[in-house]
Amino acid sequence: MNALFLGMTCLLAAAAGYWVLGRGTPRPTGTWAMGALLGSFALGFASYAPLFENAVEAVVPHVARLLSNCASLAAATAVLAVSFQLNLEPAEAQRRIRLRLVLFVTSAFGMTALFTYGQMTHRSPQAYALYLLMFISYLGFAIVDFLLQAVRQSKSTRRSSVRIGLRMAAAGCAFALVYAVYKLTVLLSLGLGFHLIPDHSECSSLFAAPCVFSVTSPALAVLLICLGLTLPAVVYPVSQARRRRWEVQSFEALGSLWQDLSAAMPEIVLSSADFAEDASNDSDFLLQRRVIEISDGILALRPYRCRGVQEMAKGAFDAGTEEGAAAVEAAVVKAALAASKTGRFADEVALPSAEAASRKDLRADTEWLLLVADAYAHRVGRVADGGRPERVGA
Template sequence: MNSVFLGMACLLAAAAAYWVLGRGTPRPTGTWAMGALLGSFALAFATYAPLFENAVEGVVPHVARLLSNCASLAAATAVLAVSFQLNLEPAEAQRRVRLRLVLFATSALGMTVLFTYEQMTHRSPQVYALYLLLFISYLGFAIVDFLVQAVSQSRSTRRSSVRIGLRMAAAGCVFALVYAVYKLTVLISLGLGFHLVSDHSECSSLVSTPCVFSVTSPALAVLLICVGLTLPAVVYPVSQAQRRRWEAQSCEALSSLWQDLSAAMPNIDPAFDEAASNDSDFLLQRRVIEINDGILALRPYRSRRVQEVAQGTFDAGTEAGAAAVEAAVVKAALAASKAGRYADKVALPSAEAASRKDLRADTEWLLLVADAYAHRVGRVADDSQPEPVGA
């Protein structure tokens, strides 16, 4: 158990250090609250380890419980602060965070006073009951407050990583509520004098009673809430790297079509700032715009007869078939442009191209056209009609 809890504590402490020290300047909104959250959870995990517990209680008897409970309340407060700062206006978030900090400070001070008095009265059950009441009241309030926010925000967010993270955090809140109910049961047992649950026994197993409620449930709550809240921050750089890779690959895949269009119409390829040449997003947008401009400039040369023949050759009812038809029309139009022959009847614009409303959709369409242009449509015959590959 020492390795599990101390290992998690070190991992969370390292994550807290990264959020506070490794985020650069200016730091994103919620950085300090997230650092406090991870640091509080690190302390809470450390207090569950028998090695840490024996060390601190060798100085002050039973103080590990106070440290663990205060760390849990601090983490609950930090969770709320992160949620407020990310989802509310700054003024409203600051007001709510300030109120929760006052409640936390009051609860922690009250618990410290009651813990001290409890030790002076030889662990009086009545004083311990008051201690538990104060702890459960604020913890339950914070858990329910965050659970409501997490569920509500997971339904409205568009980012899948945020949605999944909030649902994981909400699941962590459920485990935290199990822990709070367990503590409430201990409180009622003490208040009525039944002593049904022993809250001071040492845990030798994470699945034994009452350890499954007093240790395992809060540990799972900590893990799920931490992973849920940090998941978007971890996924974002990965998704950005994947996006840049897709942009670079798309630029390369479009190069054949783009080169033929820019060679035929140099005006679509003006000079640009070389400093931006390493920006894959800029390069892809530029290439897509230039290809579309080139296709638009070829309009007088786009033959409807070629389009109709291509529709009979390829299955124009599918997306790939429609792209092959468009590639055939473009290849024939380029040949006609070089020969100076205008089309007798201008081909209709591609319905698939017109349906694309954003850069990614437009790029995906042009990737199909470029692939068909390079691989599915062969040379242009004497009648300016491109022959399918293999014909």
């Protein structure tokens, strides 16, 4: 138990430190709220550890419960703050956050006052019942508030990592509601005098009643909410690294086609003076520039694109597939390049590729040109007499 909860405490505290101190400047929206969230969860996990509980209760008897409950309310408030800052306009987010902070401070102050009064009156049942009522009221309100926002936003977001993260957080809210219902049951049991649930039973197992409700459920809620809210931040740098790797590989794969086009038509190469100096090493910029230059080169070859070569290539390759259409285009481009060197215009100009015309963004354009470049280098052979490219292996 100590190893589990103290280990989670250290992990969450490290994550909180990263969000607050390691995010650089300017700090992203929600940085401080996320740091408060992770720090509150860290304190909550620490309060569940028997070692921590024994240490603090040696100073103030039974204070671990107050620390745990206040940490839970602080975490719930921070969760709402993160959600508001990410999903609402700044002015509306600040207004809602201020209201939740007032409710949190009021609840925490009231709980502390009732805890102190209960200690002075030898743990008055009435004081403890009011304490639980104040705790459950704000916690339940915050859980339902965030659950509704998480479900609503998960339906509208386009990023899969955000959608999955919000659904994980919503699942965490479900476990948190189980904990809130358990606390409400304790309150009703005390109010009606049934004493159905032991007031001070120590947990030796995470799966034994009532520990499964009092410890396991909130622990799972914390874990799922933390994972759900941090998943997009973890996935984003990974996806960016994969994107840059794809850009570099695509840039290199287009090299052979680009070299032949730029050698025949140097004017298609864009001037470096037209771009910012700090963009010269950016993979996105370099790839976009290469795609533009290749597209300009293919467009400049239009008078040399022979319809006969296109029809012959359609007979050699299956133009009904994407790869076949790319091979047809590569054959036309290779023949057009050969014709441009001799100044021989096409008797009948080949139609532009329908596949190329259907591409609407940089990535789609790049994926099409990658197929064309691969066919140009590996599937279409040398250009025979008459300007007709031979198929490799023919």
